Amino acid sequence: MEIDGIAALVTGAGSGLGAATAEALAAAGARVVGMDLNAEGLTALAARCGATTVAGDVAKEAHVATALDAAAALGPLRLAVNCAGIAPAARIVGRNGAHDLALFERTLRVNLTGTFNMLRLAAQRMQALDPTAPDGERGLILNTASIAAEDGQVGQCAYAASKAGVIGLTLPAARELAKTGIRVVTIAPGLFETPMLAGLPDAAQAAIRALPPFPARLGRPEEFARLVLAIAANPLLNGSTLRFDSALRLPP
Structure with missing residues (x-):
């Protein structure tokens, strides 16, 4: 996929992986729309790279439709990147009793329902585009999971x-x-250097930073963004989940 001149929508663009991805896409010539609930972060993003911004909830159809409309107004919408997410920690049975069911439901709503909501609505728009040479590609939807999906820790x-x-x-x-x-x-x-990590206690951060085998450091958001560009450029990457983790396997 040729990035220059396309419209791209990035969720979670107010900070972290989403912000870095939006900036990298803009630098590559894409006309970027960043979506987030973090209005302050979106303002800073727009100042840094000129992205159009839309404040909204990825799990709400109307909000996603507004962001897609904004992107489609800039050019052919061929790329949607789902980076919006939350990572609350709670034990199944903790000091205060059983896991809060509402917290569990909210986490699924943002991380899973929000991802699917964007996927279904972006795909509907992309299907109406003209295919590009040489493979007839119309678009790419790129989602963000986590190695926690396979190596989930306590809490x-x-x-x-x-x-x-x-x-x-x-x-x-x-x-x-x-x-x-x-x-x-x-x-x-x-494990990446993001605001999600910065919110942890110092002792927890130190323990986390010691985990990756090689490189023996946390990932940088701009490295995630470079992988997004590489996936867009290589049409054979499809239907796969790519671990991006310095050979890390999380301990319990």
């Missing part, structure tokens, strides 16, 4: 379940959309 039941769901929908979505030339690929990042 991560909600998060791990939501990200496992993202992995689970990747292949059937790619198979269904193949007939219209739309690819679906998922990245499962390991």
